[in-house]
Amino acid sequence: MSDTVSLLTKFNFLQNFASLISAWINPAIIHNLEKYHILKKVHYLTAIENIEGDYLEFGVFTGSSFCHSIRVHQMQKKYCGEHTAMKFYGFDSFSGFGSMESDENHPFYSQVDFNSNIEYVEKRIRRVAKNTEYKLVEGYFQDSLTSGPKSYGIDKSKIIFIDSDTFSSAAQAFEFCSTTIQQGTYIILDDHFSYCGDINRGVAGAFKEFIEKREIEVRLVFHYGMGGSVYVVSNM
Structure with a gap:
């Protein structure tokens, strides 16, 4: 009996x-570590x-996820051998959210929390990219996404990462991507459960509206971090 108590105490x-x-551990660290893990999974899949x-990627911020995706892509040959060519596109205002609709107000999503600097991000990515092709597009989505994906040389999307937080920005990103999506495209929603889990607000609301409008069938692949979700397009 004493041995059992001793074991339980240990x-x-x-x-x-x-x-x-x-x-x-800071929850942001846990979220980012799990995000890096799922990015590796999605690149592999x-x-x-x-x-x-x-x-x-929509919502580059400081470039951490963008850099990690490039690293994973570069290391992929060790696990998968030769694979299809891939370019990386990052869209962000690099100046925070700008004006927001009243129903998009959120205690965490603010100019102060999400201001960035494109020169810093560009320098950071350049050190990682080497021979990998990439392009950063600066500007609010209502300005930078209006010309459509063809204007940037984008034909098909393999991985779409939505990290722009609000309904309007996510809706603009989805509309931009609409002609590039195919069966097998993976869609990562980094803030899927924001706005107290309201399915009609934030990224969740924009995603729901988009797949219903376009009659796109998706399957949930996994959740990660503090509210991220990953879907794969199963039918168009």
């Missing part, structure tokens, strides 16, 4: 230690299916 100590570490197309 087990409780380990549980307490794990709990302390977990409680101490599109590679083994030999899906053609480019990587489109």
Whole structure:
């Protein structure tokens, strides 16, 4: 009996230690680590299916996810051998949200939290990219996305990463991508459960409206981090 109590005491100590570490880590770190993991998964899944197309990211901010996607793509040959060519496109105002509709107000989404600097981001990506083709497009989506994907040389999308937070910006991104989406395109929604989980607001609302309007069938692949979701287009 004493041996059992001693074992349980040691087990409780380990549980307490794990709990302390977990409680101490900033949730943003957990979210980003899991995001990096799913980006690697999605690049792998599109590679083994030999899906053609480019990587489109809406809401680049400081470029962390964008850089990671390029790194994963470059390392892919070790796991998948030769794979289809891929270009990387990043769209962001690099000046925060700009004007927002009243129903898009959110305690976390503000100019202060999401201001960035395109020169810094460009320098950061350039160090990673090497021979990988990429393009950053600066401007609010209502200005930068109106000319359509063809104007940037985009034909098909392999991976679409929506990290623009609000309904209007996500809706503009989806409309821009509408002609590029194909069966097998992966769509990453980084803030899928914002606005208290309201399915009709934020990124979730824009995604729901888009797939219903375009009659696109999707399947949930997995969730990650503090509210991210990944879908694959299963039928058009």
